[in-house]
Amino acid sequence: MKIADIGGEFALIERLCAQAPNAHPDLLAGIGDDAAVIGGIQADGSHLLVTTDMLVENSHFRCDWATPEQIGIKSVVCNVSDIAAMGGTPTFMFVSLALAPETEVQWAESLYRGMGKACRRYGVTLAGGDTTHGAAVTISITLLGRVAPENLCLRSHARPGDFLCVTGPLGSAAAGLAMMTAGLKPPDLLKEKHLTPGCRLDVGPAIAPLAHAMIDISDGLAAEVNHICKQSGTGAAIVAADIPMHPLAFEAARMTGSDPLTFALAGGEDFELLFSIAPQDRQQLERRGIDVVTVGKVTNAAAGILIRLPDGKREKLAGGYNHFS
């Protein structure tokens, strides 16, 4: 069987991880969340968080579309987003980098300048790494973080009756990408959302103590709702009309002949947060001035994972971006 046929990245990861020892009393959450959680080893009582992401040229970024500085920023942001989704704050970063020997040193320096900008923004220290040669530029980042035990927010604790909320508009990054792919010049906002997104470290740690489950939206809303439901043993009912989207994303859909909903459901890399929260706690967030949008509800597993489309039809909410399809 080929990797492409196994049914997605998660099925593959599960099969691979079964080959090696992957249980330890200090490992509170390992494979299958935004970051691994190692408990009981830190002096201040916090848990150690570890997340890792690999970005490959022409798969995750194109050197002719993005400047090295933009690539550097985004490579850090996607990792900080994983730490934010656990309710944590990032600390130390390690970067492994494969470059062709004919790469200009200036290109690599600009890449790191971009990483440096994101590090400063999110309070991250570059603490080590590895450089080596390879045909395609490959950036592998491991980011450590910490989270107080009471703030830890896994994917697996959503409860039927919870609201499902997101922290901001979805589909903008995908809309920018769609326009660039179609050879159109996207408006600055969409271009920025695709090339140099931010992430929601500003609200993740504040939402975490109240939320039951949280995940960052890196592979599209549909995939992330499925992850939370699968790991919490629940169903979900999403309302398409309630998904926040920027007017420019609708405009991009019109110009590229796309379905705007696809941008939000299957478009990756918005780096907003999706979380489940009890209705009464949802109100507390509002009182604290944290703006979020409710896009659906957590239901019993038996009800399935559904979306109500704008025409009123209910459909199974499937898919999302699959790295091997």
Next chain:
Amino acid sequence: MKIADIGGEFALIERLCAQAPNAHPDLLAGIGDDAAVIGGIQADGSHLLVTTDMLVENSHFRCDWATPEQIGIKSVVCNVSDIAAMGGTPTFMFVSLALAPETEVQWAESLYRGMGKACRRYGVTLAGGDTTHGAAVTISITLLGRVAPENLCLRSHARPGDFLCVTGPLGSAAAGLAMMTAGLKPPDLLKEKHLTPGCRLDVGPAIAPLAHAMIDISDGLAAEVNHICKQSGTGAAIVAADIPMHPLAFEAARMTGSDPLTFALAGGEDFELLFSIAPQDRQQLERRGIDVVTVGKVTNAAAGILIRLPDGKREKLAGGYNHFS
């Protein structure tokens, strides 16, 4: 300027890291040692160690020469070796992996089976990772470890008058590689040293409390002596005739028309340890039954970094394997 012209991996790393914030009061050693050392955060008073290595197909391994299981073993071993060189023990591992969609799932499972074997051998728990698609198989591993402060052994504390010692024969891996490159069938020992090396976690933590500086020999003895000297501000005098080598490595040199000394000095991936130690402490190791071989002495910086060749000539000890040459 191209990466290939900048003067090696270390010059590049220094230039890149200057672009991002890389200092923090808890970061006791960062870029430029085998692993980063983060102090003051662990409950048991130990330091957190973090090392990371990236292996790229056709640069670090060839899928037609090595089985996926062998590649998996070696990818873990080179990281455990870095932790051992700090005097530490490894704990949790994170694996990022790029694979082509047409890769057989079985191939990837065998890779992880190899990793699992090495994890079991060295007490490592697989705690997370990332899988994605790429044209070349790329394996990026981040390994955490811990070390008691009194056992921490950096590269930077060698002192003039110290002995420079190694933990075992050098050049065997390079000898095996040279025979395979020449289309010859290497004897099992050399083949194993190249394809499925072990590392010296068995002696690293025992040597560390007595040694002044330590490094693992992944890029050849010459490079590692230079790293210790550069970071300690010392010189060194190595005696070529004292470098331990297996008789089969000499035989491989004869069969491939190579200089056996080049295997030891410039051949990478023996994963033995090089360390500097006061003469009286060297004797203590012997009394504890730890077999090591003295290959030279640490000298003042002004004396330079020299090797006495078998013919009695003294030469500057330069080079080692450069990932971008």
